Amino acid sequence: MRTAFDVTPLWRSSVGFDRLFDLLDAAQQQTEAHYPHYNIEKLGEDRYQISVALAGFRPDEINVTAEQNVLTVEGCKTDEKREYLYQGISERHFRRQFNLADYVQVRNASFDNGLLRIELVREIPEAMKPRRIAIDGQSNVQRIDHKAA
Incomplete structure (x- = not known):
C-alpha cells in the first residue's frame, strides 16, 4: 500500500533541493512498469x-x-513477421529511465546473452571534495591601546 507524502513543510525550510522534491513527487505519481526486468547492483x-x-x-x-x-x-x-503458436518472450517496445545522482557517470555498456549491463561510477570533482584548511596561529591585527588615547 502506497501512501502520499506531503513535502510542503520541507519546501518552506529548504533551499536548493528542488530536484530531490521533484523526484519524490514523480515517484509518487508514477505507475510502476514491470518491463523490462532489471537489477541495480552496488559493486563498490x-x-x-x-x-x-x-x-x-x-x-x-x-x-x-x-x-x-x-x-x-x-x-x-x-x-x-513471424507466426507464433505461443509467445512467452516479450518483444514490445520499451523506455526505462533511471535517475542518477550528481557526479554519477556512465562508464561502459555491454550486451551479452540477452543481458544489457551498464557500469556507473561516481566521480566527485576535486573542487567538490572536502579539504583541510590550514589555520594561521599568528595574528596580523594590530592592537590599539585605549588608555593611551
Whole structure:
C-alpha cells in the first residue's frame, strides 16, 4: 500500500533541493512498469551496475542515452513477421529511465546473452571534495591601546 507524502513543510525550510522534491513527487505519481526486468547492483564504494534483461533483442535494437542525471534505455524491435503458436518472450517496445545522482557517470555498456549491463561510477570533482584548511596561529591585527588615547 502506497501512501502520499506531503513535502510542503520541507519546501518552506529548504533551499536548493528542488530536484530531490521533484523526484519524490514523480515517484509518487508514477505507475510502476514491470518491463523490462532489471537489477541495480552496488559493486563498490562509488561503483554501480544496472543489468537489464532483454531476451529477444539485438544490440542494434537498443539505445542507451545519458544526459543531465538521467539514464534512458530504449528498445525498439524491428518488424519481423513471424507466426507464433505461443509467445512467452516479450518483444514490445520499451523506455526505462533511471535517475542518477550528481557526479554519477556512465562508464561502459555491454550486451551479452540477452543481458544489457551498464557500469556507473561516481566521480566527485576535486573542487567538490572536502579539504583541510590550514589555520594561521599568528595574528596580523594590530592592537590599539585605549588608555593611551
